Amino acid sequence: MEGDYIIGGVFSIHANMHMVNNDYTTAPEAPRCTGRIDPRELRFSRAMVFAIEEINNSTELLPSVKLGYQIHDSCASVPMTMHVAFQLSNGYDPVYYTRHDCSQSGVVIAVIGESGSTPSISMSRVIGSFNIPQVSHYATCACLSDKKQYPTFFRTIPSDQYQADALAKLVKHFGWTWIGAIRSNSDYGNNGMAAFLKAALREGICVEYSESFYRTDSRNKIQRIADIIRRSTSTVVVAFAAPGDMKFLLEEMAKDRPPSRQWIGSEAWITDPHLMSFSFCAGAIGVAIQQSVIPGLREFLLNLSLSKVASSSVLTKFWEEAFDCKLKSSNPDERTCDGTEDIKTLLSPYTETSQLRITNMAYKAVYAIAHAIHNVVCLETNKTIQCNKHTKLESSQVLSGLKNVNFTRNSYHVSFDDNGDPVAFYELVNWQRHASGVTELIKVGYYDASLPVGQQFHINRNITWLEGSTQVPVSVCSDSCSPGTRKVLRKGKPICCYDCIQCPTGEMNNVTDSPNCYPCPREFWPNAKKDACFPKRVEFLSFDEVLSIILAAFSVSGACLAIITAAVFFHHRTTPIVRANNSELSFLLLFSLTLCFLCSLTFIGAPSEWSCMLRHTAFGITFVLCISCVLGKTIVVLMAFKATLPGNNVMKWFGPPQQRMTVVSFTFIQVIICTLWLVVSPPFPKKNLTTYKEKILLECALGSSVGFWAVLGYIGLLAVFCFILAVLARKLPDNFNEAKMITFSMLIFCAVWITFIPAYISSPGKFTVAVEIFAILASSFGLMLFIFAPKCFIILFKPEKNTKKYLMSKS
Structure with missing residues (x-):
């Protein structure tokens, strides 16, 4: 149609280009399109005509200016698109200007099209050289946003960069981490899939296979890709393909029993009604251009006589x-x-016309060019629009005007950013198959790139999945690792293929699919599932344990036995056997043994600051008191024997006052050692977190190790000294000689405490305390039994031996 300004249109109305084998003996014929008509592309071209007629009848946009159009068929072929681009640039008019440049009489001022990205790229390289702006309604390749290569390219459909991001977020939203990918072997498919794979990698999605094909490929190649999809382990297939390419692939898959796959589609084919006839694709979900309403278009399309x-x-x-x-x-x-x-x-x-999407993109492209022309040739004065249709309009002026268009038509906003792209908005659509067998395209959500991150993706309706299921299909290489385990990648496999390994001892993980386990805080320990940390079990020798009860029973029994023995001795204090064995030291020894038995009780129970100081000092002092008494008794035996020799009056130097002084002196030295220990670095309670990882040992730290070993060393020194003296006196012939019993008791005492040292060092936790208590009780019972048991036996059961005559007789 002729007009004041001509707009070009390029659509893939036919399916194929007529191919001729030139023999170079005759002039090659002009390229032409052949094959069946694509009704959808025809609708796009008719929508352009409708929009131009609507603008020509408008009183607000370009009043008194008539727009014309030239619409060409490119049949989705690059050679044909190049041919059309030169026709739009040069026109058919053979008239030339007097200047050296080509004729401008038939040149269009702007072009709408092409439907595919690859033909659009070819056309943009031609008409871009003449500054002719190109507004595509369907070319989505992200590469066309490069203004250095395509400075005159605009589009009303969003770039595939946004579509790739939307598809990646869609896949991630449903937890699919193991997918297959197929694409058209074209600029649209290759660039779109490259952008998707990059976005998928950011989202942690792995691709099992990525294959490309084209509608003109051999059947064997398309069959090979169909077999790859059948044999794959991934349930989800993302297809970034043109409708014509998908038609060939789906037809090939339909020949054999098609596998159960969840199809994720790009906007190019997900809204194509022809493809919705493949029933095994029911449940497919993808992104689509926003659905729209164009008043009057349906009547225009149907008005064909x-x-x-x-x-x-x-x-x-x-x-x-x-x-x-x-x-x-x-x-x-x-x-x-x-x-x-x-x-x-x-x-x-x-x-x-119930699902107008791409048609609206072509419709808006016409209006975008019209607004750009309007801004150049029209002026508004006193609210009246004046347009000069005789203005010599250059395509470069329309190019500048397109960069600044900003309008709303039928509630849909139109503007372009610096890359010539619109604001990205997609609908999420789902192929839902009804009981009647008809597959319907249902809107289930949207993706709006203008919203803040995290709010761009939204689903607001139930989705029907593959085979009519309402459950979201699972497509993972490995099942999720539950809390308490960590992911370990399989060698040579993508990051989505892994094994789940139990967290090591002492570590936990409360996050699903975590690659790491983490140690609990020092005073915490993981539970059996290793998905949470709980306070460690505190362990000490408590009174309610069986071991503690047994030790406490022996301790109390020993103390009672010492008290009973003291009572027996006190009752028979006038008998020869009691008087002959230094009754005063015997009563003091029984008192100290009672304290020795009872001090073992201070080692049971939770350690506290006072109990730690008390248990070690009480133990050290009472044992020295006990050994001092035994030492005093041993010295008395030796001195008594020496005193029987003629002329020896040594007993006057070791009478009762000297015996008391000896006991007090030896004990006082231990008191000084304990006092220095408590002043310099006393024992204190501490939490032992190193012996056992899974529990806390409450124990008494020694404070100063020197103080502890000094206390033990002093006890050991007295015991050895006492043992030596007892050995020297063991063969004295008198019946009152108790040196033999002291020798045995000291032998037991020394044996117990010598074995105590390695046992104490090697015993863990509360058993260290148990070993210490056992040593105290064993050595105390040794003294008690060897020194007092024979005397009590004679007192109670052999009274005939408890006489002065028997004691004075020779052995």
Whole structure:
């Protein structure tokens, strides 16, 4: 259609380009399109015509200016698109200006198209050299946003960069980390899939396979890709492909029993009604251009009379293919179109206007160019718009105007950023199959790139998945690692393929699919599942333990035995055996043994600051008191024997006062050692976190190790000294000689405490305390039994031996 300003249009109306093998003996014929008409592309081109007629009838946009158009068919072929681009740039007029540049009489001021990214790239490189702006309604390749290569390219459809991000977030949202990927072997598919794989990598998604194909590939190659999909372990397949390419692949998969796969589609094919006839794809989900309403378009598309159809070769072919008749035919076997055909009853993508998406992109592209022209040739004065249709309009002026367009049409906003791209907004659509067998495209959510991060992706309706299931399918290489385990990657496999390993001892993990386990705080320990930390079990020798009860029973029994023995001795204090064995030291020894038995009780129970100081000092002092008494008794035996020798009066130097002084002196030295220990570095309670990792040992730290070993060393020194003296006196012939019993008791005492040292050092936790208590009780019982048991036996059961005559007789 002629007009004041001509807008070009390029659409893939036919399916194929007529191929000719040139023999170079004749001039090659002009390229032409052939094959069946694509009703959807025809609808795009008719929407352009509708928009131009709507603008020409408008009183607000370009009043008194008539827009014309040249619409060409590129049949999705790069050679044909290049041919059309030169036609739009040069025109058919052979007239030339007097200057050296080419004729401008037939040049369009802007171009709408092409539908594919690859043809759009080819066309942009041609018309871009002449500063002719190109506004595509369907070319989504992110590469076209590069203004250095494509400075005159604009589009009303979002870039695939946003689509790739939306698809990656869609896959991540449903927990799919193991997917297959197929793509068209074209600029659209290759660049789109590259952007998707990059976004998927950021989201932690792994790809089992990534294959490309094209509709012109051999059947063997397409069959090979179908077999890869069948044999794959991933349930989800992301397809970044053109509708024509997907048609060939799905037809190949339908020949054999198609596998159960969840298809994720790019906007190019997910809304194609032809592909929705493949029932095994029901449940497919993908991103789609926003659905829209264009008032009056349906009536315009259906307003086709036979005369109007006959005036256009394209409409003629569409009509004949749609109704299987011929407008003009000389063949009697062919049905002639008689005018009874009703296009309103035709089920075709051309008449399907309930899901207008890409059509609206073509519609908005026309209005974007019209607004750019309006801003150059029109002025508004006193609210009146004046347009000069005789203005010599250059395509570069339209190019500048397109960069600044900002308007709203039918509630849809139109503007371009610095890259010539619109604001990205996608609908999330789902193929839902009804009981009648019809698959319907349902909107289930949206993706809005203009919203803040985290709010861009939203689902607001139930989704039907593969095979009509309402449960989200699972597509993972490895099942999630539950809390308490960590991921270990499999060698040579993607990061989504891993094994789940139990957390090591002492470590936990409360996060699903964590690659690491973490140690609990020092005073905490993991539970059995190793998914939480709990306070460590505190361990000490408590009174309610069986071991503590046994030791306490022996301690109390020993103390009672010492008291009973003292009572027996006190009752028979006038008998010869009691008087002959130094009754005063015997009572003091029994008192100290009672304290020795009872001091072992201070080692039981939770250690505290006072109990730690008390248990070691009480033990050290009472044992020295005990050994001092035994030492005094041993010295008395030796001195008594020496005193029987003629002329020896040594007993006067070791009478009762000297015996008391000896006991007090030896004990006082231990008191001084203990006092220094408590002043310099006393024992204190501490939490032992190193012996056992899973529990805390409450124990008494020694404070000063020198103080502890000094106390033990002093006890050991007295015991050895006492043992030596007892050995020297063991063969004295008198019946009152108790040196033999002292020798045995000291032998037991020394043996116990010598074995105590390695046992004390090697015993862990509360058993260290138990060993110490056992040593105290064993040595105390040794003294008690060897020194006092024989005397008590004679007192109670052999009174005939408890006489002065018996004691004075020779052994």
